[in-house]
Amino acid sequence: MTTGRQRYDQDSLLVVATQVFTERGYDGTSMEDLARVAGITKSSIYHHVESKEAILRIGLDRALDALFAVFDEPDASGGRAVERLRYVVRRTVEVLVAELPYVTLLLRVRGNTATEQAALERRRSFDRAVRALFAEAVADGDLRPGLDPALTERLVFGMINSVVEWYRPRSETTVDDLVAAVLAVVDGLRT
Amino acid sequence: MTTGRQRYDQDSLLVVATQVFTERGYDGTSMEDLARVAGITKSSIYHHVESKEAILRIGLDRALDALFAVFDEPDASGGRAVERLRYVVRRTVEVLVAELPYVTLLLRVRGNTATEQAALERRRSFDRAVRALFAEAVADGDLRPGLDPALTERLVFGMINSVVEWYRPRSETTVDDLVAAVLAVVDGLRT
DNA sequence: GTCTATAAATTGATAGAC
DNA sequence: GTCTATCAATTTATAGAC
Numbered sequence: 001m002t003t004g005r006q007r008y009d010q011d012s013l014l015v016v017a018t019q020v021f022t023e024r025g026y027d028g029t030s031m032e033d034l035a036r037v038a039g040i041t042k043s044s045i046y047h048h049v050e051s052k053e054a055i056l057r058i059g060l061d062r063a064l065d066a067l068f069a070v071f072d073e074p075d076a077s078g079g080r081a082v083e084r085l086r087y088v089v090r091r092t093v094e095v096l097v098a099e100l101p102y103v104t105l106l107l108r109v110r111g112n113t114a115t116e117q118a119a120l121e122r123r124r125s126f127d128r129a130v131r132a133l134f135a136e137a138v139a140d141g142d143l144r145p146g147l148d149p150a151l152t153e154r155l156v157f158g159m160i161n162s163v164v165e166w167y168r169p170r171s172e173t174t175v176d177d178l179v180a181a182v183l184a185v186v187d188g189l190r191t
Numbered sequence: 192m193t194t195g196r197q198r199y200d201q202d203s204l205l206v207v208a209t210q211v212f213t214e215r216g217y218d219g220t221s222m223e224d225l226a227r228v229a230g231i232t233k234s235s236i237y238h239h240v241e242s243k244e245a246i247l248r249i250g251l252d253r254a255l256d257a258l259f260a261v262f263d264e265p266d267a268s269g270g271r272a273v274e275r276l277r278y279v280v281r282r283t284v285e286v287l288v289a290e291l292p293y294v295t296l297l298l299r300v301r302g303n304t305a306t307e308q309a310a311l312e313r314r315r316s317f318d319r320a321v322r323a324l325f326a327e328a329v330a331d332g333d334l335r336p337g338l339d340p341a342l343t344e345r346l347v348f349g350m351i352n353s354v355v356e357w358y359r360p361r362s363e364t365t366v367d368d369l370v371a372a373v374l375a376v377v378d379g380l381r382t
Numbered sequence: 383g384t385c386t387a388t389a390a391a392t393t394g395a396t397a398g399a400c
Numbered sequence: 401g402t403c404t405a406t407c408a409a410t411t412t413a414t415a416g417a418c
Contacts, residue, residue: 007401025301027218031394042395044402052394108299110216144375151364151372154357155350162349173342181342184335188379198383221411235384237413385418393410400403 006039010048010058013038018059018101025108026056053115060109060119063102066095067126081136082143082190088130089186090179093160097167097175104164130157143189156186197230201239201249204229209250209292216299217247244306251300251310254293257286258317272327273334273381279321280377281370284351288358288366295355321348334380347377 006012016038020029031052035042049055070091077083096103106123109116134156135149143152160182167178197203207229211220222243226233240246261282268274287294297314300307325340325347334343351373358369 005402009401023301024303025216025218027216028301028303030392032392040401041403043397043404046395047401110214110219112215112219147375148364148368148372151368155353155372155376158353158356159346159350162346162353165349166345173339177339177342181339181346184338185346185376185379188376200383222413223411231383232385233413234386234415238383243412383418385416387415387417389412389414391411391413394408396407397405398403399405400401 008038008040008044008048013045013048014055014058015101017055018105021056021059022101022104022108026105027112053113056105056113057115057119059102059105060115063099063106064119064122064126066099066102067092068122070095071129080142081133081140085130085133085137086183086186088133089156089160089182092157093163093179093182094175096160096163097169097178100164100167100169107161107164127153127157142191144191147189152189156189159185199229199231199235199239204236204239205246205249206292208246209296212247212250213292213295213299217296218303244304247296247300248306248310250293250296251306254290254297255310255313255317257290257293258283259313261286262320271333272324272331276321276324276328277374277377279324280347280351280373283348284354284370284373285366287351287354288360288369291355291358291360298352298355318344318348333382335382338380343380347380350376 008016017034020034020037024033031042031045034052035045038045049058070088073087073091075084075087077087106119109119111117111120131150131153134143134153137143138145138147138149163178167173169175199207208225211225211228215224222233222236225243226236229236240249261279264278264282266275266278268278297310300310302308302311322341322344325334325344328334329336329338329340354369358364360366
């Protein structure tokens, strides 16, 4: 809390807006709600952003960019799919926590607008990439035989995504605890 | 599709309304949207239900009643917590699929109204009961030592709940496939 | 059980002053 | 960068006829 009245630019406004969208839902938040929380008027908000939907788009892109960046990271897995998979799982959890409000926003999108539909398509693209890793790890014989790669990917990443529903930074559970618990589940699927 | 015009009572209207709420979100659905999909006017809807929020309440109660009923079911687990836990996991997945639209509605509630807050409180109560089972199973030495019961419960039931995001009856994946895949993950945590 | 008509409030967004 | 004032459209809900 700084002394004196808050003054906004697009970035600082995005922080507040994403927070409110995450708490009440995008559709459940009116521009008036947003203005009240931000401590400015609706008009002032429109000075920084084109529309309510534009705020959503910026927030969603931030989450998606961060998630996709994981795939461009080099890792020391030595080419084994199951190790690459563990790396992607670990980093996805870390990104999810680091960008918690934005990833939460992303995971709650329903596809009601073109902006939301575009975000959902990028999400599906991410899932497909992870699914390929599961399939490869099963083919390598590193995950239990008979395990359905697509189904398992949905369950494991559904589990990871569910973290946004309860995890709060500064709680007793550290990110490393979280990563360890998630990897414990994944390792339970190994041969 | 029956011949002739659809005529509604509260139950048949609830089916349509829950479907639309689930697709677009409760806040993202207007009574006009609902009327259009149902093929009747807004006024007609108010003949069957008191308010938009009342529809939500009925749907949420249906999901919560079905989930809590699992705990009242007798099972042949012989008193061992880990077996009781497997039973609850299996039945929760089955109930989730059987009452898919209502459970989906429940899992998307944000707490914006008193109705939603009451539903969230009942959900937390369900989670506490499951968490106790995890704790007991760890204490019995039937789940990996060092495993955090509360954290693991959140991850496992987050995984289960995530099923509403993609599972559709009549798909290739049967309920039994789904239950088997979820139990495979749980069994990976056993000693 | 459904309709037309309408009310009262809220919504996303703009004009223009400071 | 923020404000007051305002708009047009939409929203939840009601009155009363058939």
